[in-house]
Amino acid sequence: MCTKERPLGCQHSCPLACHPDKCPPCKQRLRMRCHCNTQVIYSDCQTFTNANDEQKEKIKSCGKPCSKKVNSRKLISK
Helix, strand or coil: CCCCCCCCCCCCCCCCCCCCCCCCCCCCEEEEECCCCCCEEEEEHHHHHHCCHHHHHHHCCCCCCCCCCCCCCCCCCC
């Protein structure tokens, strides 16, 4: 089993046996709650761990009306 460190934030093991090259990107799915805690959001581990803070906020948004405040920043889609 591969024992190389995974990218920061990834808690999944590399699926390959011991190997010399870089590990493949993590294909596991993350299950998390949206900001208002009403919807379950799924994201690829690789997508979420490689995202910056603003992108993570967008990933965790269900896009529905919410009574809770999301940070002090507005989420603007570009």
